[in-house]
Amino acid sequence: MQDRPFPGKGGGGENLLFLTDDQLRKGIEAMFFAYRGFTADPDRILENYAYGRAHHRAIHFINRSPGTTVNNLLDILGVTKQSLNRVLRTLINDGLVESRVGTRDKRERHLYLTEKGRALEHELSDAQRARMRAAFRAAGPEAVQGFRKVLEEIMDPRMREFLNSMTDGG
Amino acid sequence: MQDRPFPGKGGGGENLLFLTDDQLRKGIEAMFFAYRGFTADPDRILENYAYGRAHHRAIHFINRSPGTTVNNLLDILGVTKQSLNRVLRTLINDGLVESRVGTRDKRERHLYLTEKGRALEHELSDAQRARMRAAFRAAGPEAVQGFRKVLEEIMDPRMREFLNSMTDGG
DNA sequence: TTGGAAAGTCAACAAGACTGACATAAAATG
DNA sequence: CATTTTATGTCAGTCTTGTTGACTTTCCAA
Numbered sequence: 001m002q003d004r005p006f007p008g009k010g011g012g013g014e015n016l017l018f019l020t021d022d023q024l025r026k027g028i029e030a031m032f033f034a035y036r037g038f039t040a041d042p043d044r045i046l047e048n049y050a051y052g053r054a055h056h057r058a059i060h061f062i063n064r065s066p067g068t069t070v071n072n073l074l075d076i077l078g079v080t081k082q083s084l085n086r087v088l089r090t091l092i093n094d095g096l097v098e099s100r101v102g103t104r105d106k107r108e109r110h111l112y113l114t115e116k117g118r119a120l121e122h123e124l125s126d127a128q129r130a131r132m133r134a135a136f137r138a139a140g141p142e143a144v145q146g147f148r149k150v151l152e153e154i155m156d157p158r159m160r161e162f163l164n165s166m167t168d169g170g
Numbered sequence: 171m172q173d174r175p176f177p178g179k180g181g182g183g184e185n186l187l188f189l190t191d192d193q194l195r196k197g198i199e200a201m202f203f204a205y206r207g208f209t210a211d212p213d214r215i216l217e218n219y220a221y222g223r224a225h226h227r228a229i230h231f232i233n234r235s236p237g238t239t240v241n242n243l244l245d246i247l248g249v250t251k252q253s254l255n256r257v258l259r260t261l262i263n264d265g266l267v268e269s270r271v272g273t274r275d276k277r278e279r280h281l282y283l284t285e286k287g288r289a290l291e292h293e294l295s296d297a298q299r300a301r302m303r304a305a306f307r308a309a310g311p312e313a314v315q316g317f318r319k320v321l322e323e324i325m326d327p328r329m330r331e332f333l334n335s336m337t338d339g340g
Numbered sequence: 341t342t343g344g345a346a347a348g349t350c351a352a353c354a355a356g357a358c359t360g361a362c363a364t365a366a367a368a369t370g
Numbered sequence: 371c372a373t374t375t376t377a378t379g380t381c382a383g384t385c386t387t388g389t390t391g392a393c394t395t396t397c398c399a400a
Contacts, residue, residue: 016307017311018306018311018314018315019303019306019307021299023306023314024299024302024303024306025234025295025299026318026333027302027306027314027317027318028208028295028298028299028302029333030317030318030321030322030325030333031204031205031208031321032227033321033325033326033329033330033332033333034201034320034321034322034324034325035201035205036248036325036326036329037324037325037326037329038198038201038324040326052355052356053355053356054355054356054357057202060198064195064199069377069378070377070378070379071376071377071378078206079356079357079358080357080358080359081377081378081379082357082358082359082360082379082380082381083356083357083358085378085379085380086356087356088379089379089380102377105366105367105376105377106365106366106367107364107365107366107367107376107377107378108366108377108378109377109378109379125195125198128198129191129194129195129198131324132194132197132198132324133189133194134323135320135323135324136188136189136193136194136197136320136323137186137189138323139316139319139320139323140319141187141188142312142316143315143316143317143319143320144188144193144197144316144320145188145313145316146309146312146313146314146315146316146317146319146320147197147200147313147316147317147319147320147321148196148197148200149309149310149313149316149317150204150305150306150309150313150314150316150317151200151201151203151204151317152200152204153304153305153306153308153309154204154207154208154301154302154305155200155203155204155206155207156203156206156207156210159203159206159207160203162203163196163199163200163203220385221386222385222386222387223386223387224386224387224388239347240347240348241346241347241348249387249388249389250388250389250390251347251348251349252348252349252350252351252388252389252390252391253387253388253389255348255349255350256350256386256387256388257386257387259349272347275346275347275396275397276347276395276396276397277346277347277348277395277396277397278346278347278348278396279347279348341400342399342400343398343399343400344397344398344399344400345396345397345398345399346395346396346397346398347394347395347396347397348393348394348395348396349392349393349394349395350391350392350393350394351390351391351392351393352389352390352391352392353388353389353390353391354387354388354389354390355386355387355388355389356385356386356387356388357384357385357386357387358383358384358385358386359382359383359384359385360381360382360383360384361380361381361382362379362380362381363378363379363380363381364377364378364379364380365376365377365378365379366375366376366377366378367374367375367376367377368373368374368375368376369372369373369374369375370371370372370373370374
């Protein structure tokens, strides 16, 4: 069934066999199962540190944007400040994250990973990247392009902007 | 940057520009953001019924495989039976799911959606399918094929089997 | 018939999300 | 300068959904 599900492949106006309810259902289930695989390796590592996915997410995005503020992080993570604060408090107390009062605006706290924080970030992202790399390699560059394209259509447009706001432009 | 990230597109042995850490990181973040978008619509609906994602998942897979047992469901959902049981108890009490004692093996319970259960399933999957359909349509059939391919590589192989075990074969 | 394995249920607990209320400090505004 | 808004942090309490542990019922095999 993977062989030739798509009769047409040109610009538009084909018979849209890839939009049947069955194809959509498979896409939905694939998202569910893949997300579980996607989080499995980090989850296993986090157990050793008594941290959870929430900590991983914070660490990831602080690493990605060093010096980001709490508010920025709230925007990206889409959780309440109470929820994020609980996580950040732990990470700061444990010496994985450093919180510096802003120089221009002293209300803001700028967040940075410490050496220890970078170490955990690396351990986590190594595992997650390894799985992603294997999947990308097995699927091939064209599949990866399609993968990215569909995911960007599924996500909130604000997140799509954020995603493409670094490396190439931002 | 989306224009021509992949110089080679043949069988293998290209320069593998799509496997850089930056590309992998974007894939990882795309999964995170897309999954949030993917669950957003059902989550909104479920609030009206005081149910959560766990209920949605149970309803989805009971609908997909009517008469499935609790153990089958446990295997697919990857949670403990106690966790699933709490959800099933609610759905059964609320009249969305019917649990029939097995005829061959009286230890087993076979699960079915009631009319009411099917109604909620429809409401939920309509919303989720609508988003998926829009994304698929915008991305095009080739992208969808790549999307599916990468997701299947990311997920546990057991789930890949399950995913492709209906409609075409099972 | 006895004992182990399997399927399912009940009870208690933990993580991590949520809301609401409140505190502090600094910036922005009139 | 007084007031309001913004950014952050904290406390308390709730909810969902995951966990383990203990238990019952049923099946099967020695």
